[in-house]
Amino acid sequence: MGETQGANRSERRRAMRVPVRGHVVFHSARGPMHGTLDNLSQSGALFDCTSAPEVGELELELRLIDGVGTVGARTVRIERSPRSGVRIAVAFDRVDPAMRTSIDASIVSALAAARRRPILVIDDHRPRRSQLIAALSREGMTPLAPNTALEAIDLLARAQLHVSVCLLAPGFGVASTDLARILSDSFPWVTTTEITDDVDTTMDRVIDAWAQTPVARIGAALG
Numbered sequence: 001m002g003e004t005q006g007a008n009r010s011e012r013r014r015a016m017r018v019p020v021r022g023h024v025v026f027h028s029a030r031g032p033m034h035g036t037l038d039n040l041s042q043s044g045a046l047f048d049c050t051s052a053p054e055v056g057e058l059e060l061e062l063r064l065i066d067g068v069g070t071v072g073a074r075t076v077r078i079e080r081s082p083r084s085g086v087r088i089a090v091a092f093d094r095v096d097p098a099m100r101t102s103i104d105a106s107i108v109s110a111l112a113a114a115r116r117r118p119i120l121v122i123d124d125h126r127p128r129r130s131q132l133i134a135a136l137s138r139e140g141m142t143p144l145a146p147n148t149a150l151e152a153i154d155l156l157a158r159a160q161l162h163v164s165v166c167l168l169a170p171g172f173g174v175a176s177t178d179l180a181r182i183l184s185d186s187f188p189w190v191t192t193t194e195i196t197d198d199v200d201t202t203m204d205r206v207i208d209a210w211a212q213t214p215v216a217r218i219g220a221a222l223g
Contacts, residue, residue: 016041016218017039017041017045017046018039018040018041018106018110018111018214018215018218019038019110019162019213019215019218020037020039020040020064020107020110020159021036021037021065021159021189022040022063022064022065022106023036023062023063024036024045024047024060024062025060025061025063026053026060026061027059033050033053034049034050035047035049035088036048037062037064038087039214040064040103040106040107041103041107042095042100042103042104042107044073044076044089044090045062045089045090045092046087046088046089047087048085048086048087049085051085051086052075052078052085052088053075053088056075057074057093058074058090059071059072060072060073060090062099062103064102064105064106064159065105065106065109065160066101066102066105066109067098067099067101067102069096069098069099069102070099071092071093071095071099072093072095073091073092073094074090074091074093075088075090076089076090076091109159109160109162110162110215111218113162113215114215114216116141116142117139117141117142118141118142118144118161118162118163119136119143119163119166119206120144120146120152120155120156120163120167121133121136121144121145121166121167121195122145122146122169122171122172122179123167123168123170123195124173128169128195128199129145131199132199132202132203133145135203136203136206139207141206144161144163149171149172149174152171156187157187162215164189164190164213164214164215164216165190165191165192165193165206165210165213166183166190166192166193167193167195167206168180168183168192168193168194168195169195176194176195179192191209191213193205193206193209
């Protein structure tokens with residue numbers, strides 16, 4: 001029975017669409033089109049793009065954290081996107097073994113993030129930051145506390161980390177409202193939560209913010 005349950009979990013993992021960061025390139029009558037991945041499974045993907053391709057068969061170049069390759073796909077749904085022009089769902093018809101390995105690695109990375117629960121902490125007030133780091137660790141989360149703005153950007157840009165929540169106070173000499181605006185512009189998938197002197201209240205906020213992220217929802221779905 002244990003082996004059967006393990007196999008079932010593996011099949012669910014492969015079939016489930018998980019939030020994965022990466023890029024899509026495909027060709028249309030207007031030339032190369034670029035899109036941003038929203039989610040991914042072994043059988044298909046959902047991505048945002050400025051305009052829709054022709055309905056039918058597509059050659060998609062997937063640029064994932066663990067590899068780049070081309071898959072044969074067909075459009076199954078096109079809808080308006082709140083982030084860009086359109087959101088396109090595709091089903092894969094042809095995927096070579098190397099690309100399947102890359103897709104699976106990206107899925108595994110997202111599931112690992114669901115267990116780690118990474119939280120970025122930006123706060124120039126060192127004693128308070130230390131308290132928050134300790135509280136996040138006790139909650140089973142993974143606090144990431146960059147010492148410079150460049151380090152913060154690097155952590156957010158690492159697709160394999162899946163950082164989706166950032167705790168903000170004035171940091172790196174920049175007001176928290178300005179930091180929130182910068183993050184919203186450059187990393188729109190990141191939810192920002194303001195740090196207060198009440199650590200318990202701040203923790204309640206970050207737990208609620210994390211629970212709403214796509215990465216958290218896949219962890220709950222797998223159980």
